[in-house]
Amino acid sequence: MLTARAPDQLDERLLALVGPALVARRWFPVKGVAADLVVVGTISLVDPAAAAPAVEVRVLLVRARAGAVDALLQVPLAVLAPGELAPDPLGELDGRTVVDAVAHPAFLRAWLAAATGPGGTAARVPLDEVRPITGEQSNSSVVLGAAGDPDRGILKVVRALQAGANPDIDVPRRLAEVGDDDVPAPRAWLQATWTGPDGAPVVGDLGVVSAFVEGAQDGFELACAMAGRHESFADLARELGAVTARLHDALARVYPTAADDDGPARLAGALHDRFAWALAAVPELEPFRAGVEATCARVAALPSTPPRQRVHGDLHLGQVLRASGRWLVLDFEGEPLAPLEARVRPDLAVRDVAGLLRSFDYAAAVGGLTGEDAAAWTSAARAALHAGYASSSAGSSDEVLVRALELDKTLYEAVYESRNRPTWLPIPLAGLHRLTS
Ligand SMILES: Nc1ncnc2c1ncn2[C@@H]1O[C@H](COP(=O)(O)OP(=O)(O)O)[C@@H](O)[C@H]1O
Numbered sequence: 001m002l003t004a005r006a007p008d009q010l011d012e013r014l015l016a017l018v019g020p021a022l023v024a025r026r027w028f029p030v031k032g033v034a035a036d037l038v039v040v041g042t043i044s045l046v047d048p049a050a051a052a053p054a055v056e057v058r059v060l061l062v063r064a065r066a067g068a069v070d071a072l073l074q075v076p077l078a079v080l081a082p083g084e085l086a087p088d089p090l091g092e093l094d095g096r097t098v099v100d101a102v103a104h105p106a107f108l109r110a111w112l113a114a115a116t117g118p119g120g121t122a123a124r125v126p127l128d129e130v131r132p133i134t135g136e137q138s139n140s141s142v143v144l145g146a147a148g149d150p151d152r153g154i155l156k157v158v159r160a161l162q163a164g165a166n167p168d169i170d171v172p173r174r175l176a177e178v179g180d181d182d183v184p185a186p187r188a189w190l191q192a193t194w195t196g197p198d199g200a201p202v203v204g205d206l207g208v209v210s211a212f213v214e215g216a217q218d219g220f221e222l223a224c225a226m227a228g229r230h231e232s233f234a235d236l237a238r239e240l241g242a243v244t245a246r247l248h249d250a251l252a253r254v255y256p257t258a259a260d261d262d263g264p265a266r267l268a269g270a271l272h273d274r275f276a277w278a279l280a281a282v283p284e285l286e287p288f289r290a291g292v293e294a295t296c297a298r299v300a301a302l303p304s305t306p307p308r309q310r311v312h313g314d315l316h317l318g319q320v321l322r323a324s325g326r327w328l329v330l331d332f333e334g335e336p337l338a339p340l341e342a343r344v345r346p347d348l349a350v351r352d353v354a355g356l357l358r359s360f361d362y363a364a365a366v367g368g369l370t371g372e373d374a375a376a377w378t379s380a381a382r383a384a385l386h387a388g389y390a391s392s393s394a395g396s397s398d399e400v401l402v403r404a405l406e407l408d409k410t411l412y413e414a415v416y417e418s419r420n421r422p423t424w425l426p427i428p429l430a431g432l433h434r435l436t437s
Pocket residue numbers: 133136137138139140141154156184210211212213214216218318319321330331333
């Protein structure tokens with residue numbers, strides 16, 4: 001466990017130096033508006049291999065505020081030795097180059113030395129080769145070790161910090177403890193304590209090293225490529241449905257479940273609120289109001305909803321890997337735009353099915369399918385996902401419920417895209433047309 005201290009003058013100067021670059025990063029929680037950045041704490045990391053403190057590693061805890069967004073960001077920085085150069089510098093301070101430390105060996109050695117792991121000890125993780133993941137990410141990941149090394153790992157540095165157990169670390173740990181292998185096993189994790197907004201100390205997770213899955217293909221890239229070749233995704237979707245159901249079974253064993261007497265009204269209310277939230281951010285959604293309200297009414301008229309349980313919460317094709325002829329599920333953080341307490345609350349398992357269904361629309365669109373081709377490709381994948389999901393004891397998916405949850409996810413996506421990838425906004429807007437007509 002690491003402890004953050006109050007920031008000093010060097011931290012303030014570092015933030016002033018790197019701030020403009022931070023706001024342009026993919027993981028920065030808001031785009032296109034000015035954000036107010038303040039360093040509220042700092043963790044100094046000690047590299048156990050350093051003979052002299054040639055490289056200084058500091059993890060700045062930066063509060064970022066812009067409109068409705070108020071996030072605490074983890075910003076590990078390395079101030080290199082005088083005269084040392086590096087690719088992709090963030091700037092120069094007193095003649096020393098400053099870089100993002102996430103892939104820097106001094107940061108990684110210090111991180112692993114401070115981490116804990118299964119049974120109380122961090123597993124051995126090789127650092128002879130270090131490769132940052134370059135794709136779109138809400139966090140920052142680095143592959144540790146050379147290809148073929150059985151101890152190879154992947155470090156995920158959580159960017160938006162929260163007090164309490166991070167579900168992306170807690171869920172895989174617990175699933176591994178009960179022998180579920182649908183998720184890469186966590187091998188080391190690191191926590192810190194810092195001062196919360198009310199002045200009281202809080203504890204939160206900084207990151208995790210998981211077993212690296214060799215030869216894995218990203219589910220979304222795979223699906224887009226298959227769509228682009230007009231190749232059916234149905235067999236893979238069926239397997240994905242079965243894995244999702246198995247995961248739901250395991251999650252229901254590990255975390256509490258809760259009967260929901262007031263389920264239909266609660267879900268209808270939540271969908272109504274989701275629309276209001278999305279409309280405030282994306283005014284183009286106004287034409288969908290009547291269609292959303294009609295779905296709310298159908299949901300409210302349901303006799304009941306299934307018991308709630310722990311779910312993935314943001315399951316989509318970009319969260320699953322295909323390797324050695326099977327699917328593995330990643331990233332249990334839930335929807336990054338939602339507060340932590342909402343993300344760990346028991347929920348409807350079928351929400352994850354709805355997330356995957358939405359992903360088929362994305363894959364068809366990004367893969368270049370349009371019109372009837374897109375409709376045929378997605379409907380085969382949809383039917384197969386449902387069939388795979390229904391093959392397990394957890395798998396049941398009422399049509400009204402699935403449609404409502406798909407609509408809910410699509411509204412979320414409209415906000416997500418407007419904030420992060422405005423050129424992709426037409427994908428959820430097309431989904432809203434389909435789901436409300
Ligand atoms: N255990 C793993 N083995 C191999 N690749 C992984 C592993 N975990 C993550 N990845 C790769 O890293 C990418 C980002 O991981 P993810 O957990 O989804 O991060 P984020 O929360 O930042 O979106 C994944 O899409 C995948 O390509």
